[in-house]
Amino acid sequence: MIKKNNSISRRNILKLGAGTGLFSLLSTSVPALLTSTIARAQTNPTVLRVQEVNGRPTYNGVSPGPSFFLDPGDTLDVELVNDLPALNDDCTTNMNSFHGINTTNLHTHGLHVSPTTDSSGQFDADNVFVSVVPKEQVAPCLSGKETLRRHRTNYRFETADDHPSGTFWYHAHKHGATSRQVGRGLAGPLIIRDKPGTMPDYIAQAPEKILMIMNRGLVLAEPEGGGQSSPTITMRPGEVQRWRIINAQAAGETFAYFSSNITNLDAYQIAFDGITLPKRIPVEFSDNREPWFNPSALAPGNRMDIIVRAPKDSKERLIPVGITTGIKDLLNFNSATENVTLTIKIAGDPIDAAWSDDDALPGPALPDFDDKALPKRVIDFTPNFSIDGQKHNGTIAHQMKLGTEEEWTVTNSTPGVHAFHIHVNPFFITHINGVELPKDSPLRRWQDTIGLPFRDGGRDGSVTYKTRFETFKGKFVIHCHVLRHEDLGMMQTVEVI
Numbered sequence: 180m181i182k183k184n185n186s187i188s189r190r191n192i193l194k195l196g197a198g199t200g201l202f203s204l205l206s207t208s209v210p211a212l213l214t215s216t217i218a219r220a221q222t223n224p225t226v227l228r229v230q231e232v233n234g235r236p237t238y239n240g241v242s243p244g245p246s247f248f249l250d251p252g253d254t255l256d257v258e259l260v261n262d263l264p265a266l267n268d269d270c271t272t273n274m275n276s277f278h279g280i281n282t283t284n285l286h287t288h289g290l291h292v293s294p295t296t297d298s299s300g301q302f303d304a305d306n307v308f309v310s311v312v313p314k315e316q317v318a319p320c321l322s323g324k325e326t327l328r329r330h331r332t333n334y335r336f337e338t339a340d341d342h343p344s345g346t347f348w349y350h351a352h353k354h355g356a357t358s359r360q361v362g363r364g365l366a367g368p369l370i371i372r373d374k375p376g377t378m379p380d381y382i383a384q385a386p387e388k389i390l391m392i393m394n395r396g397l398v399l400a401e402p403e404g405g406g407q408s409s410p411t412i413t414m415r416p417g418e419v420q421r422w423r424i425i426n427a428q429a430a431g432e433t434f435a436y437f438s439s440n441i442t443n444l445d446a447y448q449i450a451f452d453g454i455t456l457p458k459r460i461p462v463e464f465s466d467n468r469e470p471w472f473n474p475s476a477l478a479p480g481n482r483m484d485i486i487v488r489a490p491k492d493s494k495e496r497l498i499p500v501g502i503t504t505g506i507k508d509l510l511n512f513n514s515a516t517e518n519v520t521l522t523i524k525i526a527g528d529p530i531d532a533a534w535s536d537d538d539a540l541p542g543p544a545l546p547d548f549d550d551k552a553l554p555k556r557v558i559d560f561t562p563n564f565s566i567d568g569q570k571h572n573g574t575i576a577h578q579m580k581l582g583t584e585e586e587w588t589v590t591n592s593t594p595g596v597h598a599f600h601i602h603v604n605p606f607f608i609t610h611i612n613g614v615e616l617p618k619d620s621p622l623r624r625w626q627d628t629i630g631l632p633f634r635d636g637g638r639d640g641s642v643t644y645k646t647r648f649e650t651f652k653g654k655f656v657i658h659c660h661v662l663r664h665e666d667l668g669m670m671q672t673v674e675v676i
């Protein structure tokens with residue numbers, strides 16, 4: 180259920196799976212199994228029921244889960260029901276091991292919402308310390324730092340009227356089970372629509388596709404949930420489309436970057452991690468630089484919106500797009516990468532879709548930082564899946580004051596690759612490896628997740644950013660979004676006071 184905050188009309192609109200009009204160009208051949216699960220999902224869209232299908236967890240029988248479409252200011256109500264079989268595997272003395280694999284919860288990745296409860300205090304919000312155990316679970320054996328919910332819980336995510344519009348996502352975030360559950364499919368898109376009149380017409384009018392890079396490959400997400408792997412997207416010559424791309428992988432060091440040459444296709448990045456850029460930048464489909472230097476590479480957790488235009492004078496043809504995932508091959512660690520493919524099919528009569536040669540975009544709708552020095556804080560990603568030398572233990576590692584601005588440097592003193600993610604508040608990147616990014620660098624932007632350069636040549640890798648802790652007090656987490664690393668201990672509790 181989604182409703183407006185402070186709505187005089189008390190409008191109470193179901194938006195889950197709405198917007199099918201936008202997706203009318205989607206594939207025509209939906210398998211019978213998928214059709215029946217769509218129908219089931221629509222009968223009670225406020226519920227996300229975690230249930231096994233063919234031995235894998237799903238939301239309402241499908242993976243990815245149904246898409247949520249919100250406007251800024253909307254409240255999203257979700258009842259999460261854990262219908263997985265009871266497993267009494269929680270009783271571990273080591274919380275930084277794979278455990279509690281049928282216990283789950285819900286995280287709204289990238290949203291600026293409360294990390295504790297809703298404003299009334301009655302409902303859970305973006306609180307990853309909540310653990311929803313299966314109905315018949317006898318011995319949850321929680322660590323003492325978690326809040327037990329039996330079988331189900333009600334979440335209420337309240338966004339503000341000025342919440343950034345963009346591509347976000349939701350996924351399970353139960354420590355010890357995150358990589359397994361997300362990797363097996365407990366993830367779905369969460370879109371906050373642009374306010375009318377903010378985006379240039381050629382973007383506002385473009386049909387949209389949501390693409391999720393998942394363990395099973397690249398998936399064209401259906402609004403009702405589920406979707407086609409290795410999809411073909413059909414475009415008429417001259418057609419303009421907006422693609423919202425979510426890197427939801429939880430396998431290995433799951434970076435993703437475009438690796439194919441595409442000729443004659445206009446493609447521009449217009450948003451990153453759900454935050455609109457001040458100007459569009461061309462997508463370099465053949466850019467194979469390291470992910471932290473490649474503006475179109477996606478660390479696990481990152482999202483990118485691109486606007487694409489098929490060539491006007493094109494004959495009917497197929498354009499394969501390779502998306503290479505896994506960073507090890509790129510770095511010559513001698514391990515396999517997979518190629519996740521997308522095919523663009525140019526077909527049909529030409530269309531003269533709205534377009535612009537003006538690169539200007541409305542920008543992030545977040546205040547800039549000025550050049551004044553800010554209090555500094557260093558977070559170090561350390562060996563053996565630890566942060567600041569400690570594995571996750573539930574104690575508060577850092578406290579920040581509400582309403583303050585800080586400069587953080589996140590270092591990586593390991594030779595491995597990690598992806599830093601912080602909940603609730605995004606950050607504005609200013610330096611990579613201690614070198615300030617030029618003012619016009621496409622890497623100088625807002626993100627909520629970033630790949631960390633590794634320790635190399637005797638020097639730690641690092642990323643420096645400015646951030647502000649706004650609106651919400653409470654405990655939340657920073658962690659590695661290589662989710663296996665998070666489960667094994669690479670997570671810290673922090674608190675805004």
Ligand SMILES: [Cu+2]
Nearest residue numbers: 597659661664
């Ligand atoms: Cu990591």
